[in-house]
Amino acid sequence: MTQVAQMPQQPSGALASLAQRLNINVEEAQNIVINTLMKAKGQGQQVTNEEFVTFLAIASEYKLNPLTKEIYAFSNRGAIQPIVSIDGWLKIINTHPQFDGMEFKDALDQEGKLSAVTCQIYRKDRSRPTELTEYMSECAGSSDPWKKWPARMLRHKATIQCARYAFGLSGIVDPDEAERIESVTRTERDVTSKAEARPALAHYPEHKFAQKFSGWEDQIKSGQRTAEDVINTLSSRYELSVEQIKSLESCEVSA
Secondary structure: OOEEOOOOOOOOHHHHHHHHHHOOOHHHHHHHHHHHHHHHHOOOOEEOHHHHHHHHHHHHHOOOOOOOOOEEEEEEOOEEEEEEOHHHHHHHHHHOOOEEEEEEEEEEOOOOOEEEEEEEEEEOOOOOOEEEEEEHHHHOOOOHHHHHOHHHHHHHHHHHHHHHHHHOOOOOEOHHHHHHHHHHHHHHHHHHHHHHHOOOOEEOOHHHHHHHHHHHHHHHHOOOOOHHHHHHHHHOOEEOOHHHHHHHHHHHHOO
């Protein structure tokens, strides 16, 4: 069963604020946050007080609602990473006091396909808009949303990245970024598992080594191959003893 670290006895201002915004009591708000984090952590993992406070702080700072999935979480190498959905990002943008509208420009390639989307965000306190372009060649993913709605997904990417520049947003990622992070982490786990599962190499038989040694010695002394080359080739399939390695290296020394 997933464990939960002991939470603060007194409700924090952020927790009370979340409860008030959701029109529920503090205990219910705390349970919502804890359940959100527990789902991300998975079975047997403990939700720490620090993770609880961090998630709550971000939800409170941007006034996001975990019930409507404006903010949720996933486990990144065992640590909780808050994710803000596109609905959450649009809420952050539209409720910013300096937000003054945004515009999009699509760019098409020679075949008439969407190649890039440019987003412009206007602020009331700036004379020029913040502009950012995202390219399909760099952003297109392999997930179902990218396959079904590539134009919408690219527009979302441009919106989110432009908002980061325009409003200095940090500490949060969007679902697409979270999926890419998880993909990299999953690949690293697979590579590690394969490496750990690789059987130990057999020792090179002494009688076989003695039979072939003269041929390797001739190749090394004639300059056809180096001792290191021979050792590396053999080591890819067998485990050489210290004496076998020294014997091959001595051929090069005496050459």
